[in-house]
Amino acid sequence: MDPRSEAELVRRLQSRDERAFVDCLRLYQDQVYRLVFRMLGPTPDAEDVVQEVFLQVHKSLAEFRGQAKFTTWLHR
Secondary structure (H helix, E strand, O other): OOHHHHHHHHHHHHOOOHHHHHHHHHHHHHHHHHHHHHHHOOOOOHHHHHHHHHHHHHHHHHHOOOOOOHHHHHHO
């Protein structure tokens, strides 16, 4: 995703645009799942962890200041 598109997505997310959250899930869910899989291995809990990641994203969006790429912040 180019930086302008990512910045627009973040702006929409921070304004609590529900469609933006769906777009965020669509764009990043597989990346997050792969990261979780690398960290935890093949576990039935992986999908729960991914869900928790996106719940935390939703709760913490106001804290994102754009000092790093959104994906860097997301993966933390």
